[in-house]
Each structure stands twice: as structure tokens, then as C-alpha cells.
Amino acid sequence: MALKRWLDRITLLDLFDGLSVTGRHLFKKKVTIEYPEQKKLPSDRFRGMFRLDEERCIKCTLCAIECPINIIYIDWHNEKNAEGKNEKVLDRFDVDLKRCMFCQLCEEACPTVPKSIWLTTKTYEMAAYERNEALYLDIRKLTDWNAAPNVKPFTVVERG
Amino acid sequence: MNLPPEFWTYLKVVLLVATVPAIVGFVIVLAERRIMGFMQVRLGPNRVGPQGTLQGLADLLKLVTKEDITPARAERAVHFLSPVLAVIPALTALAVIPFGPPIRIGKQMVPLWVADLNIGLLFLLAITSIGVYGIILGGWSSNNKYSLLGGLRSAAQLVSYEVPMGLSLVSVLLMTRSLSLVEIVRRQESTHLWFVFPGLVAFFIYFVSGVAETNRNPFDLPEAESELVSGFNTEYSGVKFAFFFLGEYTGMIVISCIAVTVFFGGWLPPFSHVPALAFLGFVPGAVWFLLKVAFFIFCYIWFRSTFPRYRFDQLMALGWKWLIPISLANILAVAFAILLTPRRTNGLVALSWIYGGLFVMMFLLSKLRRALVRRDRLAASGPAEAGAEV
Amino acid sequence: MSDEPISQAEKDEAVYFAERAKAQGAASPGAAPEAPAAHTLFDVQEMELNFGPQHPSTHGVLRLVLKVDGEKILEVKPDVGYLHRGTEKLFETETYPMGIPHTDRLDYIAAATNNHAFCLAVEKLLGVEIPRRAQLIRVILDELQRISSHLVWLGTSGIDLGAVTPFWYAFREREQILDFFEEYCGARLTLHCMRIGGLPFDLTPGWTDRVSEFISDLPARIDDYEQLLTDNRIWKRRTVGVGVISGEECIEWGLTGPVLRASGVEWDLRRAKPYECYEELDFVVPTRQGGDTYDRYIVRVQEMRQSARIVRQCLDRLEPGEIRGKVPRVIKPVAEEVYASIEAPKGELGFYCVSNGTNKPYRMHVRPPSFINLQALPRLAKGHLVSDLVALIGTIDIVLGEVDR
Numbered sequence: 001m002a003l004k005r006w007l008d009r010i011t012l013l014d015l016f017d018g019l020s021v022t023g024r025h026l027f028k029k030k031v032t033i034e035y036p037e038q039k040k041l042p043s044d045r046f047r048g049m050f051r052l053d054e055e056r057c058i059k060c061t062l063c064a065i066e067c068p069i070n071i072i073y074i075d076w077h078n079e080k081n082a083e084g085k086n087e088k089v090l091d092r093f094d095v096d097l098k099r100c101m102f103c104q105l106c107e108e109a110c111p112t113v114p115k116s117i118w119l120t121t122k123t124y125e126m127a128a129y130e131r132n133e134a135l136y137l138d139i140r141k142l143t144d145w146n147a148a149p150n151v152k153p154f155t156v157v158e159r160g
Numbered sequence: 161m162n163l164p165p166e167f168w169t170y171l172k173v174v175l176l177v178a179t180v181p182a183i184v185g186f187v188i189v190l191a192e193r194r195i196m197g198f199m200q201v202r203l204g205p206n207r208v209g210p211q212g213t214l215q216g217l218a219d220l221l222k223l224v225t226k227e228d229i230t231p232a233r234a235e236r237a238v239h240f241l242s243p244v245l246a247v248i249p250a251l252t253a254l255a256v257i258p259f260g261p262p263i264r265i266g267k268q269m270v271p272l273w274v275a276d277l278n279i280g281l282l283f284l285l286a287i288t289s290i291g292v293y294g295i296i297l298g299g300w301s302s303n304n305k306y307s308l309l310g311g312l313r314s315a316a317q318l319v320s321y322e323v324p325m326g327l328s329l330v331s332v333l334l335m336t337r338s339l340s341l342v343e344i345v346r347r348q349e350s351t352h353l354w355f356v357f358p359g360l361v362a363f364f365i366y367f368v369s370g371v372a373e374t375n376r377n378p379f380d381l382p383e384a385e386s387e388l389v390s391g392f393n394t395e396y397s398g399v400k401f402a403f404f405f406l407g408e409y410t411g412m413i414v415i416s417c418i419a420v421t422v423f424f425g426g427w428l429p430p431f432s433h434v435p436a437l438a439f440l441g442f443v444p445g446a447v448w449f450l451l452k453v454a455f456f457i458f459c460y461i462w463f464r465s466t467f468p469r470y471r472f473d474q475l476m477a478l479g480w481k482w483l484i485p486i487s488l489a490n491i492l493a494v495a496f497a498i499l500l501t502p503r504r505t506n507g508l509v510a511l512s513w514i515y516g517g518l519f520v521m522m523f524l525l526s527k528l529r530r531a532l533v534r535r536d537r538l539a540a541s542g543p544a545e546a547g548a549e550v
Numbered sequence: 551m552s553d554e555p556i557s558q559a560e561k562d563e564a565v566y567f568a569e570r571a572k573a574q575g576a577a578s579p580g581a582a583p584e585a586p587a588a589h590t591l592f593d594v595q596e597m598e599l600n601f602g603p604q605h606p607s608t609h610g611v612l613r614l615v616l617k618v619d620g621e622k623i624l625e626v627k628p629d630v631g632y633l634h635r636g637t638e639k640l641f642e643t644e645t646y647p648m649g650i651p652h653t654d655r656l657d658y659i660a661a662a663t664n665n666h667a668f669c670l671a672v673e674k675l676l677g678v679e680i681p682r683r684a685q686l687i688r689v690i691l692d693e694l695q696r697i698s699s700h701l702v703w704l705g706t707s708g709i710d711l712g713a714v715t716p717f718w719y720a721f722r723e724r725e726q727i728l729d730f731f732e733e734y735c736g737a738r739l740t741l742h743c744m745r746i747g748g749l750p751f752d753l754t755p756g757w758t759d760r761v762s763e764f765i766s767d768l769p770a771r772i773d774d775y776e777q778l779l780t781d782n783r784i785w786k787r788r789t790v791g792v793g794v795i796s797g798e799e800c801i802e803w804g805l806t807g808p809v810l811r812a813s814g815v816e817w818d819l820r821r822a823k824p825y826e827c828y829e830e831l832d833f834v835v836p837t838r839q840g841g842d843t844y845d846r847y848i849v850r851v852q853e854m855r856q857s858a859r860i861v862r863q864c865l866d867r868l869e870p871g872e873i874r875g876k877v878p879r880v881i882k883p884v885a886e887e888v889y890a891s892i893e894a895p896k897g898e899l900g901f902y903c904v905s906n907g908t909n910k911p912y913r914m915h916v917r918p919p920s921f922i923n924l925q926a927l928p929r930l931a932k933g934h935l936v937s938d939l940v941a942l943i944g945t946i947d948i949v950l951g952e953v954d955r
Contacts, residue, residue: 011522011525011526011529012522013522013523013525013526013529014781014782014783015467015782015783015784016526017526017530017777017778017781017782018466018467018777018778018779018782019462019463019466020777021466021715021774021777021778022199022462022465022466022715022778023199023462025198025199025200025201025715025719026195026198026199028201029201030197030198030201030202030203031201031202031722031725032202032203034203034206042732043729043732043733043736043754044733044754045732045733045734045735045736045751045754046732046736046737047736047737066647066648067648068640068644068648068649068651068652101651101740102737102740103650103651103654103740103742104736104742105647105648105651108750119736120736196714199715200714200715200717200718200719201718201719201722202718377712378712378784380712381937464714465714465715466713466715466778467712467713467782467784468708468711468712468713468779468782468784468785468788469711469712469784469788470784470787470788471787471788471935471937471938472621472937473935474787474788533781
């Protein structure tokens, strides 16, 4: 529109418009969340730190098969239990957290109800000063987070 | 006891040199980061002291303890001296600026300026031109062709924008017939007319040139971070970088102080001649001066957070093709207004009304323009989206 | 210039440069025969600059080798591959469902669209029908991702050109979108929010209300960005006339997405080859005729508004239902090849899948819009200044994850 173009040239109003936008925002509510005093609450489905429940696990190794990066290492052997039947016993259940992409395929593959391995723990603070030991989770660290000092649980969510 | 006037001069110089860098480092840097943050709906730095007040100290400590690097084949002496050359002119320019009316200390009247040169404005323009040396030599002495380019571009920008700055101040000169800054403030007092009103166009040109003079957004291409190089101060670290930084911010203060003194009445409270508002005179003149300067620094920060930056050729075109002709025309208009009613201010008052009227008309045109924009946007988004349906 | 006699050394130099220029002129047969510029004793040398992989404005690890003449760009050679992770090879070693998390990392700004395209390709192979509720929710997720991706583009483009505040405003909106995704599927960036046959989860209670509120607030926010940028004379000076490309050239180069639509070609896969439930939705495909950076900016901002409209319509049409079609537990499609593409925020994102009857694809090739749009950068940048190069990279809107895979 010719009128608008003419108006644009002689007035500086586009500049004042821009200034008014930033000027208005000077008084609006600020969106900063001052971590660590204030934290955002993760949602229920948030994919965070792993947790394993050894009793529920039936050692089917489906989670290890489904993992796209093959970072779950499971070893088990057969043992005779109290009733004389064969029972699988876990030797090793390691998750290499350094390479995990938190895709939740392992949790989806787990056939038990409720799941034996789950990520929906609302915990994301797992930083450590050195990588190799702290971010390689063996079965102790997976089942009982006290053994993993770098994990700061938001809430310990037990699958009920 | 009667202290000799030299004592007061030296004391004022010491106070200026001691406090202005401190104010820059502690107040302006923090204010810029906090205010820019607030305009960007976030909090700025607020961790270091209460509400972040010690952030300047943290920055200062960081810069001072950094390793001082001089590039291998750089000219050591020039590399060492160019930050100094960038700071000293800016600090020196503060010598002629009147910060307030003379105050009574003991039995003496002590003026709140270091020196009242009768060529004050000319001195200021000259001193800021020397500041350009710091930038050119800084860029050249780094032995880095990109720094050199950045420094040369910056210098070209500074030199080009001094012309409209000077010309807009000339139009004020016509109103006061004196270059002395104290005289300019006194004239504004006696004619009851702040020179921003007849010199509205001059003020805008002056402030835009001032922003360009200090390499600030929207004219900060020579030192922008997203360009290929960081400009002339790429190879400087530590205290030398702190000096360049200090020089830039002190330049901001100087430009704001000049704008306040020349256009906004210096230390005068608003409406100083209206008896009903005489209570405003209870606030000391120096405080009024500081408030006005603070407002201009806020404008600097406001510009930085709002506008994109000009490309270098567009920047030069703006200065040479637009600002200079407009400032020349403005000189003619002011001269005409003065000649209409010599020895009286009526001509200038009439000019102020004309400029004010134009400004108001611009605002009314903006409403029209915004209506046109909204109509265009609705037409472009499709017929179904009428009003705020989405 | 003084009138001293020219020394023999200077004469030799002039002759040397003249011969070199002639030799260079003769060596490029396709170039138009230009007369060499009048030779002064100062010859112009081109500079070769490296716009390195680490640079604040290249939106990722992109290396550009520039040949500049002073400030003017003569040639741009993109050097990509710094983010190559072998995604297409990874697809071949894993089963189909295991490949979906890898697609998140292609265009990591708009992960749901990547998942969507992959799932569409596999569903086409299997012949699965997707239930209506799943279709609607997929469209909602896609359009939210489109808004999110364009917000990132707006913010980063602004910063490159000096306008630092739209970035923060845009990310304030994007934060809300990321919260919606986190509530839905558990992650903010690498979403893994679609499965073969439909969706993994149903919506949480209240999700639709929150999205609806966000969508109602969005046009006012976009008005804010427009007030800051669209009519700003400095913004227009930096973007109008920069990087002009015509519609025919776009088609020749294979460019898609907003780049194509800003050059006058009204081609949008959502309209031309509708997938999911786009046929029944009412929206405008923003098209501009100019083909420069400003037009691309306007097109993307309008697309944000249109996405908001689409989400509103989908929310209104949501009904309870299934969220996943009938898919076998082990996915072993018939041995054939298929190509499925969607309109991703950056352009046409397609997956070409060849299956050989096993549960792993034989070949899964990605048609990355950013990679193909990046080809046009040398063509766009020719003749512009180095300061414009930054604007051009922003306007093509590339994500290195997609360029390099």
C-alpha cells in the first residue's frame, strides 16, 4: 500500500513500536526459575534415572535385546531354589549410563506388570565429577540408589 | 579557612577519575545486564551480591587476574598504549561538564565542574576525536588483519558520525552564542526554555550520532559477536580489555552528559520558572543532573535490547545521506527562527511549537499506520481468521 | 599520486599479474569472457576464509570455506560431516521400533516430525491403518513442533542480526511447548513420541485444556515479535533483497519448505499430498512472491499462526478412541520399497525404506530437507557481503543433525 510505505518513510514509528514492546516487557513477570533454590517438577512420565526391582525381574533379557545401543548387560544362571525348581538368578545387570539415550524402549519391552525396570523416576540430577565409575550403574546402584552417591532423587518413585 | 581554588580543582579531578570508572564498573555494567535481562523477561545476574550488586567487582577481579597476552609479532608499545588512548580522552572530556550549580562549602562557593572553558563544546568534540586513535591503533597493533579491518571500520564510523554530531550542536550554538557549557545551562535558565524543544530534530540527530560514536547497538557491527571477528579488541585480554570496555562506557556517560547539559537543562529542575513547582528546586541540581544522565543511559540499554544492527554500508549511508542533510536543514530552520525575532526568544518558542506539533502528528499517523498494518495482516492470513478467532 | 617514474620492478609486477589474470580467465571455459579490469599496480587478491565449525552463528558444526574479495563473497563451499553419526547404517542393524529413537536426533529441534515420517514409512510397508484419534493427536504434536521449530528459528535469526530480545520471548513460548511434550511422552527434546501404528500413550487429563490455553495466547505473542521485527526499518534493510531465489530455481535445486513457498511456489505437502487427517482441516498455506530473506521470514511467521489454527481445529475434533492400530508384535514387513514424506518445519522430510522381509530394514534412507536446502547457500550468497552470510544461513534454517545424520 502506497500510503503505508509513505508513512513508513517519514515516521520513525516502527522504531518506537519496537521500543514500546521491550519497554512493556520490562514490567512483566519474569520467567526465570532460580535453580537450585527453585526447581521444576518433572511430569509423571518424565524419563529419568533408572531403577530396577530385582524380585520382579524374570530375567527374560528382553530389555537388553530391545535397547538400540546395547548398553544393558545381563548375566544369569540357573539355580535350584527351595522347592527344587530351576530358578534364574541374576549375576549381573549393568546399565552403562554414559551412552544411554533415555528412550524408554527397555521399559516398554519389560513384560512384567508392574515393570521391573523403569525410568519414570522424576530424577535427573545424576551429574558426577568423573564419568566412568559414577555413570556405570551396576545392580546395586540400580536397585538401591544409596549406593550411587551422584544420584539425587527427586522423589523415590516405587512402582506400585 | 579559605582553601586555594587549585585545591578544589585537584580534588575534583581526583574524585572524577576515582569515581567514574567505579560507577561504570559497578553500576552501569550491572544496570545494563539487569535491565536488559528484565526487558527479556528474565532476571539478570542476581547471585553475586544482594541483587547482584557485586557483579561488577567479580567482573573486575576476573579481568584483572587474566593473563596479559600480546600477540607474537605485534608492536608492543602501541599494543600497550592503545587501550590507554581509548580511555583517557573519555575521562578528560568529563572535565568541562557542569555537574551542578556552585555549592557552598564552608565559606566558599565551589563550582561543580573542573574547568569552565569558554570553548567547552569545541573541546569536547576535539577530545572525542582523539579517542578514535585508540581504536585504530588497537586494531593495527594486534597484527591480525581481521582486527585491523574491524578497527578501520570502527574508526570510519566514528569519524563519519562526528559530523552530524557537530552540526546538531551547532544549531544549539546558534541559540546560545557561546561554546561554554556553563553558559549554555545558564542560557536555558534565563530563557526558561530547554533547548530540546526548539532543537528536537537536533537532539534526535545528536543522540543517534552519539550511539554510533560509542559503537553501541544498532551501530555495533565492528564489534559484534556474531560477525566474523570481534573487531579491534579481539587480541586484548585482561586489563587492556577492561580499559577498552571502560572507554566505551565512559564514552556513553560523556555523550549522555553532553545531551543533558546542552538539550535538557543540565542541573535545572523542570519548569524552574514556574513558582508553583518551586518545590522541585529543593532537590539539588547535581541530583537532577544524575537523574537525567541515568535516563539517557537507560535509553542506551533500551536501544541495545530492541534493535537489530545495521550493516556497515547501510550505517555509513545513514550518516552521510540522511543525518547530515537533515542537520544542515535544521541549522537553517533554527537560524531562521532566531532571525525572525532577534534578541527575543519568541521565534524559538514558535519553532518549538512547530516541532512539537510535527511530533504529535507523527504519533497520530502511527495510529493510522497501525490500523493499516492490521488490515493488511488480516487480509493475508485468510478470510476465516477474523478478529481473534484462533 | 606522485609523478615519479615507475621502476622496473613495478613494471615486471604489473606484467606478471596481467598474465596471471589472462591465464585464469582462459582456464574457466564456462565463464563469460570478461575483459580483465584495468590493471593498476595494486592487484586485488581474493582471500580464503574459514567460517569455521565453531562459530556462534552457524547453528551447529557447519564449516564454510569462503572466497571473499574484500567484503564481497565470491564463493561459498559448505563442508559438512562434523555431526555424522551413521544414522542410516544404524537403522540397518536394528529392528524397526528400535530405529525410532535415532530419528529424534536428526532434526533435534522438531523431533516429533522425524518420528512421524519414520512411522509413516513403516506403516505404509505394513499397510496398517491408524485410528482417527491417533491421527488427530499426531497432527497436534506435529504442529506444536512446527511452532517450536519456527520459534527457535526466529530467535536465532534475530540474534544473528543483532536483535537480541525476540530470542528470549520465543524461548518463553517454546518452554511451554516443551512442557506439554514432557507431560505427554516424558522428554522435552528427543521425544520418541510416536510408535509404529500410532502413539505410545494417551493424553494425560488436562493436557488439551493447557494446549488450548497456550494456543489462544499465541497470536498475541506473535504480534509482539512482529511489532519488534516485521516493520522495523533496520530489520528490513538487513533482509529485503538478501538472498533472492526464484521459484523455478527452487524447483531445480529441489528446495522445499518455507524457502520454496517464499519464492512463489505454493507447494505444501499437507495440501498437495495430504497425510493423516489434513484433508479435512482448514488452513492457509502462506506464500510470498519475492523470494528474499524478508519473505521467508514472513512465511514462517504466518506458518506459526496457521499451525495454531490447525491445532485448534484438531483439539475441537478429538474424541475418545484407540491410539494404536493393529501392529504385529514382531514387525516383519513384506519385501518391498516405499517412500513416505511429510511436511516438516524445514521442508519435505522423507524416508525411503527398502525391506527384505526380515525384521530389520535392508536400507532406510532419509531425505533431509536441511541438507538439500543447504545446497542453495552458495547460489544465494554469491554477490553478497560477509555480513549477509549470517542472515542467509539463518534464513535457510538448517539443523546440522539433519544435514549430517
